[in-house]
Amino acid sequence: MSEPSAVFGGETPSRPRGSLRTAVVWEVLGGALRRRAEAAGTDVLDVLDTGGGTGNFAVPVARLGHRVTVVDPSPNALFALERRAAEAGVADRVRGVQGDIHGLFDVVERGGFDAVLCHGVLEYVDDPAEGIRNAVAALRPAGALSLLAAGLGGAVLARALAGHFTEARQALSDPAGRWGEGDPVPRRFTAEQLTELVGAAGLRVGAVHGVRVFADLVPGSLVDTQPGALDALLKLETEAAALPAFHAVATQLHVLGEKPS
Structure with missing residues (x-):
């Protein structure tokens, strides 16, 4: 199984500037999956990606060796997911089903997953609290919830x-x-609103990070023309992400929730 850093961590000269927008999430998610696999005594986890679309997260997670189920309401997105998974050589580990988080258990089983990704979903649902409760109900004991939402x-x-x-x-x-x-x-959302939703659903809040604190504000010309600037900005994003002072200005907020054993 690949190391998380090889799949979605570590800056390289060929990585696009857009990687700055997800680097912090990948670092937290990769660590959570590794810890869950070690605790469960297995190399292969069952991961649910709600609203996973074309597989921006699902395919890299599958490249780690895990089985990923993507639930998304868009047939076009699921078609693109299938093609992307095939191109990445992980078609046998990625399954796409049409649905949404409110009708989640019409298409997947309760308590069947070691980790649930809920990225860019709460902004669009009618009842965010219900969405979180469903995501939590899909988790096995000691499972992890990765929640990513737009920051106010x-x-x-x-x-x-x-x-x-x-x-x-x-x-x-x-x-x-x-x-x-x-x-x-x-x-x-604010960080406080998201942590309250996670706590009310019965999870322990493991970590809160600000995402895209600087990446959306720094002009691309500064990053693209200065040698080493992309790597330096990535390090700055990573170090600032965990500091509460920067949560209030982040474009997105990431909360890691952990279900009791």
């Missing part, structure tokens, strides 16, 4: 830096954290 503070900061001060203020006061009618994101 990052949106406010981005609108303000773009000169849209009224929209920044609107996002601050809006119950859903939206900056206006044209906002493509239906809902945003």
Whole structure:
């Protein structure tokens, strides 16, 4: 089985700048999967990726040797997932099924997974608390939940830096954290809101990280033209991610929840 760092960690000259946006999540997720596998005494985990789309996370997880089930409402996304998994040589370890997190147990079994990924889902569901409860119900005892959602503070900061001060203020006061009618994101969260949702569903909060604290704000020209800048920015993102002071300005927030044994 591949090492997590070989699959989704470690900066290389050929890695795209977009990797900055997911590096922190991969580091936390890779560690959680490794610990779960060691505790369970197995090299192969059953992983559920809710809203996993075309497999941005599912395929790298399958490359680690795990079995991944992707639940997504889009047939087109699932078709792309199948093709992507085949190209990566992991088609036998990736299964896509059409559905969503509210009807999760119409398509997968309860308590059947060692880890559940819930990335970019809570922003779009009618009832985030129900979505989290379903994700938790899909976990086996001692399983891990990887939760990634849009952060309120990052949106406010981005609108303000773009000169849209009224929209920044609107996002601050809006119950859903939206900056206006044209906002493509239906809902945003604070770190406190996400940890409360995870705790209320019966999980222990293992870690909270800010994601894309700097990556969305630093001009691409600075990163692309300075030797070593991409690696330095990645290290900065990684070190700042765990500091609570930066959670309030992160574009996304990542929470790792752990189910009792």
